[in-house]
Amino acid sequence: MPAPLALIAAGGTGGHMFPAQALAELLLAEGWRVKLSTDDRGARYAGGFPDAVQRSVVKSATTARGGLMGKLTAPMKIAAGVMDARKDFKADRPSVVIGFGGYPTIPAMSAAVSLGIPCMIHEQNGVMGRVNRLFSHRVNRVACGTWPTDLPKGVQGIHTGNPVRAAVLEYSAAPYVPPGQGELHVLVIGGSQGARVLSDVVPAAIAGLPDMMRPRLRVSHQARAEDAERVTAAYAAAGVQAEVQPFFSDVPQRLAQAQLVISRSGASSLADITVIGRPAILIPYAAATGDHQTANARALAQSGAARVLPESTLDAAGLTRDMRQILDNPAQAMTMADAALTLARPDAARRLFEIVTEIAR
């Protein structure tokens, strides 16, 4: 008998793909076969998936954003995608279908529901996304990465946490070195696509730190390619050593080394920060659907793991003050790092796997 097949559907941003990758890694380790269904945008984030994961790139409704023509043709594209998925499922006979949200999951989730294949969704955020909402009443289980989560009426969620990649787990609860008299490592990350606001405000805030502190700083700043030059110049002008990249492939190591993290509050970024356990200043993306990044950050703020700065009141001087309160205060930094660890769910992938085995046919 061949090993059971799990069909994982995810797409759009890295935010949906990274937790999917974590579950795929565990399923393979447990002897399952895994197939990933995503669209061409999601496929750009599939590089980290193990080679053993089969890939299927679906026609997705993401093109619905492509102006009036895109909107008019979207229903047809979705219908064609569902038909393709139904055909594939009849041939592949997956034992279970797991959706991680995003438009590219519509074909797989629709096909699973209509063919009666056991299926579940994982919602990463503190407010459930549009596509997951569509299916939340029709799947066998709803797993939640953030807790509490704003779910549609009548939907019961199971708190699993957001699974993190194996590379993050390697540094799970790695000892924290609080800020002292030596080098001070600051990691600035904006999510899978970077964040312009961090490039606008963080270098200016760092330039406002005391003369005695700046030469000791070692900043890793993720900036969009188009912002990289001015960010690099701003750090150089402030006499601060900084590495500026559009995407750091070694974020887990950099997190482990950091005395302080400044970040958006995307679900996986927060999962990484809590699993490794580092103090953070969080700047939620105000335009995220349902303001879910503010909801994501709430538990960290309430437990004292992070300071949360709303974008509407963000300014360089205020950020400088918040940075100093952490970098000048090792005991406070240590307390924040410990509080982050109390929210960690390093076993999130395992919890998801348990639900998978419970519902699989």
Ligand SMILES: CC(=O)N[C@H]1[C@@H](OP(=O)(O)OP(=O)(O)OC[C@H]2O[C@@H](n3ccc(=O)[nH]c3=O)[C@H](O)[C@@H]2O)O[C@H](CO)[C@@H](O)[C@@H]1O
């Ligand atoms: C702008 C936006 O709408 N973002 C959403 C998107 O997240 P988005 O894709 O922006 O970001 P997440 O924070 O969820 O994930 C980013 C991941 O990339 C890693 N990383 C980041 C920078 C870097 O240089 N290298 C690197 O490896 C982080 O450590 C993290 O593991 O989907 C998430 C899950 O639905 C949501 O919570 C976010 O609100």
